[in-house]
Every structure is written in C-alpha cells, then in structure tokens.
Amino acid sequence: MAANQSGVDSFQLFPSANDNKAQLGFSFLDDSPEKPPIPLPPPCLEVLLSQVSSSVKPTLEPVNLDGLTLLKGRVxxxxxxxxxxxxxxxxxxxxxxxxxxxxxxxxxxxxxxxxSGNLSLIGKKVLEIGCGHGLPGIFSCLQGASAVHFQDFNSEVLQCLTIPNVVANIPVKSQSLAADAKSWDTDAEVRFFAGDWSEVHQILPNLQTDDLDSNCSPGSTVSVGYDIILMAETVYSISALPALYELIKKCMSHPHGVVYMAAKKYYFGVGGGSRRFVSLVEKDGVMVASLIAEVGGGSSNVREVWKLQFK
Ligand SMILES: C[S@@+](CC[C@H](N)C(=O)[O-])C[C@H]1O[C@@H](n2cnc3c(N)ncnc32)[C@H](O)[C@@H]1O
Structure with a gap:
C-alpha cells in the first residue's frame, strides 16, 4: 500500500481486468476451485471507549480536505x-x-x-455504516450532530483505529477514558458498534425493530432511527448489497432520513458499485436517489456520491 503526498493511503479497491489478482492479495478474487468456506461473521457487540486497544498504537497523520484538516491513524x-x-x-x-x-x-x-445550505448536521442523529477510519462521522460530530454512531464489521477496527481517530479529532473530557458515551468534549453521544449488516440492527440503539415496518411504507409515522446515514466504499460486494439496503431501511428515520453514499461507480473484479446499489434501491421503490458529485469523470474508475431519501 503506498502513501501519496498528503499521507493518505493511495490504492485501488479492486484490480482492473488486466491486473494480476494475486499481486494485490484479494484472496476472494482467486478463481481456484478450492476456496475456503466463508466463516460465520463475528458477533455483534458495542465497543466502549474504554476498550480502545492498549497494544496497537496508530501513527497519526493529517488529511487535508479542501481546507479542513482531520487526523487519521495508520495501523x-x-x-x-x-x-x-x-x-x-x-x-x-x-x-x-x-x-x-x-x-x-x-x-x-x-x-x-x-x-450550500442543503444540509445541517446540528442536532442530527448520524450513523456511519462501514466506518473504518470514521472521518465522515467525525466531521458530523464537529458540525454539531447530537449523536454519532460508528459501525464496522470488526470490533478490532473500532478498537485500534476508529476510536483513536475520534479521540485525536475530538478530545475526551477526562484523562482516563471513562466507558461512557458522554466522555467526549462535545455534546454528541458517540458510540461504536461491531457486527455484520445482516444483524447489527439488533444492537443499534433507538431502533424499535420489532415494531418497525422494514418497508417504511408511505404514511408510516415511525420517528425512530437515524436522521443521516453515511457510508463510503461499502457497495463493492454484490452479495452484501441486499443486507446493506435492508439495514438502511431499518435504521433510517422516516420520512425525513437521508443517506449519503460515496462509492466507485463500478468495482472491477467483483461487480458491485454505486450504480448496482442504486438500481436495487430504485427497484424497491420506496426511496429516490440523486447523484450529487462525480469524481474522476472520464477515467475508467469514476467515483460518485449519491443521496437517498424516502419518496
Ligand atoms: C472498503 S472498507 C471502507 C471503509 C471506510 N468507509 C472508508 O471509506 O475508508 C468497507 C467497510 O465496510 C465494512 N463492511 C464490509 N462488509 C460488511 C458487512 N457484511 N457487515 C458489516 N460491515 C461490513 C468493513 O468493515 C469496512 O469498514
């Protein structure tokens, strides 16, 4: 993995058709007939601030984002x-x-x-799905969100990277990392949840999943859930898209919730991408998708940012 001049990891998510799959180490792209079975996902659990890794210490580096500088760890x-x-x-x-x-x-x-006045994060409940470093969630916190919940597949990612990144950008109130969501030097409730998209809704707070109409039919008065859902580079695997979309429907506050999704238009080698996900959303018919940004137009690896809202 190479670092570019700004210190941000620079790499391609999936190889182009001509790349050697093995070189990039994406073991699941290996065409060999003897693929090991996919193991059961790790259990869903909340990771507390106090559970930050004591053994893995990320090296911090700045990331410049159009005049805004955030810190990110490297492990x-x-x-x-x-x-x-x-x-x-x-x-x-x-x-x-x-x-x-x-x-x-x-x-x-x-x-x-x-x-441009199209979005205010002040007082909003935000969920970042597939957060990894968590920079979009951190940005939301700095912009005055009332709650920011970070989700990742792996508790280790939250412990070794996401929590240290949040601590680096949003100082904690006490020296000792107290195990409570209000320890941060911000009014936001900051919490961390690990688990697979097919089941992590079971541990996310404020979701009355038993009562929730997962189709969020028009006219439903459900007021639970997140005002804003953020996700970047989560739609690469075709097989994971239905569970991801169902999670969004369970988590998104109705009727005013909004999803912001950044992704490559197409992920070579695995077939997922923003267009595939948007097509799934449009077929379901309860949300409308609009393209709000395009990066790298003209190149074969266009990246996009989409906004999804209930009709
Ligand atoms: C390609 S990484 C992107 C990380 C980060 N959003 C970024 O853009 O830097 C994909 C993220 O989605 C999460 N993820 C992928 N598949 C998942 C699944 N089935 N259930 C839960 N999380 C998943 C991973 O843990 C990881 O955080």
Missing amino acids: STHEVFALSNSDLVPGKYEGGLKLWEGSLDLVKSLQSEVE
Missing part, C-alpha cells in the same frame, strides 16, 4: 489481524483499516452540502 493489517497489508478476507476482515478514497469524497460532499 497495519498484520499488526491487528496477522494478514498481509493488501488482504481483504470475507467473513474475517472487510478493509476497515485502510482509508478509502470514497470517504474523503464523502466528507468533501458533506462540506459542500453544508456550505
């Missing part, structure tokens, strides 16, 4: 998961330790949405 997948740096192993590790370009696109888009 190796070898240190945390005993995997080589480019590995992404379904069911074990889903890429949360790297900073993907889409998360920077997402912060920049949120910034311009705020500046």
Whole structure:
C-alpha cells in the first residue's frame, strides 16, 4: 500500500481486468476451485471507549480536505489481524483499516452540502455504516450532530483505529477514558458498534425493530432511527448489497432520513458499485436517489456520491 503526498493511503479497491489478482492479495478474487468456506461473521457487540486497544498504537497523520484538516491513524493489517497489508478476507476482515478514497469524497460532499445550505448536521442523529477510519462521522460530530454512531464489521477496527481517530479529532473530557458515551468534549453521544449488516440492527440503539415496518411504507409515522446515514466504499460486494439496503431501511428515520453514499461507480473484479446499489434501491421503490458529485469523470474508475431519501 503506498502513501501519496498528503499521507493518505493511495490504492485501488479492486484490480482492473488486466491486473494480476494475486499481486494485490484479494484472496476472494482467486478463481481456484478450492476456496475456503466463508466463516460465520463475528458477533455483534458495542465497543466502549474504554476498550480502545492498549497494544496497537496508530501513527497519526493529517488529511487535508479542501481546507479542513482531520487526523487519521495508520495501523497495519498484520499488526491487528496477522494478514498481509493488501488482504481483504470475507467473513474475517472487510478493509476497515485502510482509508478509502470514497470517504474523503464523502466528507468533501458533506462540506459542500453544508456550505450550500442543503444540509445541517446540528442536532442530527448520524450513523456511519462501514466506518473504518470514521472521518465522515467525525466531521458530523464537529458540525454539531447530537449523536454519532460508528459501525464496522470488526470490533478490532473500532478498537485500534476508529476510536483513536475520534479521540485525536475530538478530545475526551477526562484523562482516563471513562466507558461512557458522554466522555467526549462535545455534546454528541458517540458510540461504536461491531457486527455484520445482516444483524447489527439488533444492537443499534433507538431502533424499535420489532415494531418497525422494514418497508417504511408511505404514511408510516415511525420517528425512530437515524436522521443521516453515511457510508463510503461499502457497495463493492454484490452479495452484501441486499443486507446493506435492508439495514438502511431499518435504521433510517422516516420520512425525513437521508443517506449519503460515496462509492466507485463500478468495482472491477467483483461487480458491485454505486450504480448496482442504486438500481436495487430504485427497484424497491420506496426511496429516490440523486447523484450529487462525480469524481474522476472520464477515467475508467469514476467515483460518485449519491443521496437517498424516502419518496
Ligand atoms: C472498503 S472498507 C471502507 C471503509 C471506510 N468507509 C472508508 O471509506 O475508508 C468497507 C467497510 O465496510 C465494512 N463492511 C464490509 N462488509 C460488511 C458487512 N457484511 N457487515 C458489516 N460491515 C461490513 C468493513 O468493515 C469496512 O469498514
């Protein structure tokens, strides 16, 4: 993995058709017939601030985002998961330790949405799905959100990277990392949840999942859930898209909830992408999607930022 001049990891999510799959270490792209079965996902659990890793210490570096500087940590997948740096192993590790370009696109888009008056994060309940470094969630916190909940597949990512990143950008009130969501030097409730998209809703607060109409039919008066859902580079795996979309429907406050999604238009080698996800959303018919930013137009690897809302 290379670092560009701004210190941000620079890499391609999936190889182009001509790339050697094995070189990049995406073991699930290996065409060999003897693929190991995908293990059961790790259990869903809340990770407390006090559970920040004491053994893995990320190196902090600045990320410049159109005039805004945020800090991000750098840790190796070898240190945390005993995997080589480019590995992404379904069911074990889903890429949360790297900073993907889409998360920077997402912060920049949120910034311009705020500046143009299309978005206010003040007092909003925010969920960042597939957070990894968590920069969009951190930005929301700094912009006055009342709650920011970070979700990742792996508790290790939250312990070794997301929590240290939040601490680096939003100081905690006490020296001792008290295990409570109000320890931060901000009024926001900041919490961390690990688990697979198919089941993590069971532990997310404020979701009355038993009563919730998962289709959020028009006229429903459900007022629980998140005002704003953020996600970057989460739509690469075709098989994961239905569970991700169902999670969004369970979590999104009706009728005014909004999703901001940054992703590549198409992920070579695996077939997912923003267009595939938007097509799934449009077929379901309860939400409308609008493209708000395009990055790298003209190149073969266009990145996009989409906004989804209930009709
Ligand atoms: C490619 S990384 C992107 C990380 C970060 N959003 C960024 O852009 O830098 C994909 C993220 O989605 C999460 N993820 C992928 N598949 C998942 C699944 N089935 N359930 C829960 N989280 C998943 C991973 O843990 C990881 O944080």
